[in-house]
Amino acid sequence: LVEGRPRLSNGRTPFDKLRANGSYACISIIPPATHRTALAPLPVAALRLDGDALELLERFGIATIGELLAMPRAPLVRRFGAAIVRRLDQATGALAEPLIPIVPDQPISVERRFAEPIATTEAITHWLEGLTRDLATELARAGLGARALLFVAGRVDHQAQGLRIGFARATRDARHIQRLIARRIEEIDPGYGIEALTLHVRRAEPLGAQALGAALAEDSTPDLAPLVDALANRIGHARLWRHRPVESDVPERAVAAIPPLDPPADDALRLKLDDVRQLDQRPADHPWHPRWPRPARLLARPEPLDHVVAELPDQPPRRFTWRGERHQVVRGDGPERITGEWWRRGAERDAVRDYFRVEDEEGRRFWLFRRGDGVQPETGDLSWFIHGTFG
Numbered sequence: 001l002v003e004g005r006p007r008l009s010n011g012r013t014p015f016d017k018l019r020a021n022g023s024y025a026c027i028s029i030i031p032p033a034t035h036r037t038a039l040a041p042l043p044v045a046a047l048r049l050d051g052d053a054l055e056l057l058e059r060f061g062i063a064t065i066g067e068l069l070a071m072p073r074a075p076l077v078r079r080f081g082a083a084i085v086r087r088l089d090q091a092t093g094a095l096a097e098p099l100i101p102i103v104p105d106q107p108i109s110v111e112r113r114f115a116e117p118i119a120t121t122e123a124i125t126h127w128l129e130g131l132t133r134d135l136a137t138e139l140a141r142a143g144l145g146a147r148a149l150l151f152v153a154g155r156v157d158h159q160a161q162g163l164r165i166g167f168a169r170a171t172r173d174a175r176h177i178q179r180l181i182a183r184r185i186e187e188i189d190p191g192y193g194i195e196a197l198t199l200h201v202r203r204a205e206p207l208g209a210q211a212l213g214a215a216l217a218e219d220s221t222p223d224l225a226p227l228v229d230a231l232a233n234r235i236g237h238a239r240l241w242r243h244r245p246v247e248s249d250v251p252e253r254a255v256a257a258i259p260p261l262d263p264p265a266d267d268a269l270r271l272k273l274d275d276v277r278q279l280d281q282r283p284a285d286h287p288w289h290p291r292w293p294r295p296a297r298l299l300a301r302p303e304p305l306d307h308v309v310a311e312l313p314d315q316p317p318r319r320f321t322w323r324g325e326r327h328q329v330v331r332g333d334g335p336e337r338i339t340g341e342w343w344r345r346g347a348e349r350d351a352v353r354d355y356f357r358v359e360d361e362e363g364r365r366f367w368l369f370r371r372g373d374g375v376q377p378e379t380g381d382l383s384w385f386i387h388g389t390f391g
Contacts, residue, residue: 035092040066047087053080065091108142108201110134117156117193121185124153127197128178128185135199136174145170145207151181153188154196161188166237168228168261170205176226180233228260249338251298251387292336293357295367295388302385305368310384313374316356320368322386327366332358337373352379357390365390 030038039046042065044057057080062068068076068088077085089095112127139146147170151163163184171177188194232240241257248254303322310317316332334356340348355369367388372380 032093036066036069039091040064040069044068047084047091049084049087053084056080108135108138108144108204109198110138111196111198113196114194117190117195119190119193124185124188124190124194124197125182128181129174131197131199132174132178132181135177135201136172139172139201139204139207142204143206143208144201144204145172146177146201146204148201148203149177149181150200150202152196152198152200153190153194154198155191156193156195157191159191161190161194163187164202165233166229167225168232168259169225170207171225172207176229180229183230184233225261232260248341250341251294251338252301253341255298292355293390295365296391298388299386302369302387305384305386308384310370312382314354316358317368317384320384320386322366327360327364329358330361332356335370338369350376350378352376355387 044062044065044067045054046065049057057063057068060079065088068084069092073085086095090097110131112131114127118124118127135146135149145167147167149165149167151165153161155161163181165177165180165184228240237259240260242260243255244258246254246256305317306321307326308317308320314335316334317329319326319328321327335354336356338353338355340351342349351371352373353369353371354373355367357365358368359365366386367390368384368386370380370382370384372382374382
C-alpha cells in the first residue's frame with residue numbers, strides 16, 4: 001500500500017493545481033479569495049522563474065512569494081524585470097495562464113463490419129481491397145507511411161485471428177499492402193464466420209508525396225522494397241538481413257546484421273564495384289586488401305580442433321581433426337596476426353590470434369587460428385580453432 005495525501009483546490013489557476021499536488025503534509029483547501037495568503041509561505045522557486053532571476057532574488061535576500069507580494073510593483077519591475085510580475089499575477093489568478101495540452105496521436109485503423117458473417121478466402125479478399133484503400137487514404141491524410149500492420153479478423157465466437165505484416169520502408173501503397181496480406185489469408189481460421197475485418201497501423205513513419213513509378217521516372221533503378229517485403233513476411237523479418245562493415249579487426253565483430261534496406265548508419269568503408277575491379281591497386285592497410293582475404297563462410301562461433309600437429313611459432317598445421325573428420329594439410333599460408341581489443345574487455349589486453357589459410361588433400365580450404373603467438377604464454381594457450389571456410 002502507498003500512503004496518499006489528498007489535495008483540494010478550486011482549480012482556478014494552473015498554479016493552484018500545482019500547489020494542490022505538492023509535497024505538503026496537510027490537506028489544503030484554497031478558497032478563491034485567499035490565494036495571496038496561501039501562496040505567501042511558498043519559496044520564490046515555486047514561481048518557475050529562470051536561474052538568473054532566482055539568483056538575483058537570493059542576493060537581495062528575498063526567499064518567499066509573500067515577500068515579493070509585499071513589494072511595490074514599479075521597483076519590482078525595475079530591479080527584477082517584468083517576468084516576475086507576470087508570474088505573480090498568473091499565480092494569484094489575476095492573469096490567465098492557458099495550458100496547451102499534449103494530445104497523443106490517435107492510432108490509425110480502418111474496419112469493416114458485416115451484417116452476415118463471411119467465411120471464405122474469396123470473401124475476405126474482396127473486402128480487403130476496400131479496407132486497404134481506406135487505410136491508404138487515412139495514411140495520406142496524416143502524411144504517414146506504414147512500417148507495421150496488424151490485420152485482425154473478428155469471429156462470431158468473439159475470437160480474433162491476427163496477421164502481422166511488416167514493410168522494409170514506409171508505404172501507403174494500397175495494392176502492395178493488399179498483396180502482402182492476401183498471400184497469408186489462408187492462415188486465418190474463420191471458424192463459424194467472420195463478422196469484422198480491421199487493419200491497425202502498429203508503426204508508422206512520416207512519408208511525403210509518393211514518388212513516380214520506375215517506369216515513369218528517369219532513373220530506372222529497381223525498387224527492391226516489394227521483393228524484400230514479400231520475402232520477409234514469408235520467412236520472417238529476423239531471417240532477412242544484410243551485412244554492414246564495422247570498424248573492428250576481430251572477425252566476428254567486423255560485421256553487423258541490419259535490415260536489408262536500412263541506410264548505412266555511418267561512413268564505414270563499403271566494398272564497392274570499383275574495389276573489386278581494382279583489387280591490386282588498394283593500399284595494404286585497406287580492410288579488404290587481397291593479401292588477407294576473408295572466408296566465404298564465417299562460423300558464428302569458432303569451433304575447437306582436435307589432434308592438431310603444427311610447428312611453433314609460425315607454421316600452419318600439418319593435420320587436424322574437425323567434427324570427427326581428419327584433414328591432412330597439403331599447403332598453407334600465414335600467419336595473419338590479430339590482437340585483442342583491450343578497450344572492450346580487459347581479458348583481451350594480451351590476447352593474440354594467429355590465422356592461417358590451409359588446404360587439405362581434397363582441395364577444401366579452411367581458415368584456422370591459434371590462440372597465442374607461440375612464444376609468450378600470456379598471449380594464449382596455443383589451442384586451435386576453425387573460424388571459416390573458403391568457397
